[in-house]
Amino acid sequence: MPLLNVLLFARARELAEASSTTLTLPDDPPASVADARAELLTRFPQLSGVLQTSIFALNKTYVKRDDERVAIVRAGDELAVVPPISGG
Amino acid sequence: MPSPPPPRIRVRILTEPIDERESIEFVRSPLAGAISTFIGTARNTYHGVDVLELAYECYEPMALEVLDAVARETCARYAGDGDERRVTVDGRGGMGVVAMDIAHRVGTVGVTETSVVVSCAASHRKDACDAVAEAMELLKARAPIWKKEILDVVDETSGTRVGVWKANGLGEHFGRDG
Numbered sequence: 001m002p003l004l005n006v007l008l009f010a011r012a013r014e015l016a017e018a019s020s021t022t023l024t025l026p027d028d029p030p031a032s033v034a035d036a037r038a039e040l041l042t043r044f045p046q047l048s049g050v051l052q053t054s055i056f057a058l059n060k061t062y063v064k065r066d067d068e069r070v071a072i073v074r075a076g077d078e079l080a081v082v083p084p085i086s087g088g
Numbered sequence: 089m090p091s092p093p094p095p096r097i098r099v100r101i102l103t104e105p106i107d108e109r110e111s112i113e114f115v116r117s118p119l120a121g122a123i124s125t126f127i128g129t130a131r132n133t134y135h136g137v138d139v140l141e142l143a144y145e146c147y148e149p150m151a152l153e154v155l156d157a158v159a160r161e162t163c164a165r166y167a168g169d170g171d172e173r174r175v176t177v178d179g180r181g182g183m184g185v186v187a188m189d190i191a192h193r194v195g196t197v198g199v200t201e202t203s204v205v206v207s208c209a210a211s212h213r214k215d216a217c218d219a220v221a222e223a224m225e226l227l228k229a230r231a232p233i234w235k236k237e238i239l240d241v242v243d244e245t246s247g248t249r250v251g252v253w254k255a256n257g258l259g260e261h262f263g264r265d266g
Contacts, residue, residue: 085232085255085256086253088227088256
């Protein structure tokens with residue numbers, strides 16, 4: 001059962017009232033970023049709006065929305081919720 | 089013909105005010121005939137509403153990696169061939185970009201204060217100017233940094249100032265084309 005560290009930023013952090021959390025996901029078959037997205041939504045229903053416009057970064061690399069089902073998460077991985085960015 | 093040295097690169101996330109002059113001095117080089125610097129500053133208005141200050145946050149370890157990649161990619165794109173014997177009339181060439189510095193501030197940034205600085209030194213001016221502009225575009229499209237505008241409006245329910253999270257609208261990873 002991979003224990004996944006999840007970081008929350010900006011609007012997602014505010015709505016969850018947490019800057020990080022951990023998710024426990026099944027490992028057979030191995031869980032994907034898409035599974036993490038679904039689990040996050042169950043844990044934090046208030047994120048449903050912001051998650052629609054967010055992508056994830058897995059171990060500091062962006063995961064394209066279309067690749068979430070094939071991006072496998074492993075124990076100890078760091079997953080970040082990335083709402084629309086606004087640096088500059 | 090000498091080949092250009094690897095570019096000197098520095099990227100930083102800072103909670104303290106950014107020293108623009110120090111950024112310029114960091115990229116200054118005997119190989120460079122031009123230094124271009126972009127300074128992003130906090131504006132006081134949002135759709136006609138007064139903005140009191142900006143609040144930035146970032147995913148620092150990833151932001152530093154992204155800024156480093158942005159700098160390296162931009163420097164590679166504007167690298168020269170090392171030939172300074174040719175008379176350049178187009179403001180490019182020679183060693184190309186020889187140094188780049190990117191600094192982004194996080195935390196509270198007051199109106200008029202600097203939120204981001206990109207400095208670039210190059211043999212010739214157009215490479216310096218274009219590299220700075222391109223690095224800023226890539227930063228805005230890729231860096232996991234978020235800006236909230238704190239407005240001069242009080243929410244009646246909570247009694248606190250209203251804040252609005254911004255979106256650059258050009259994030260290549262967000263599937264938008266703004």
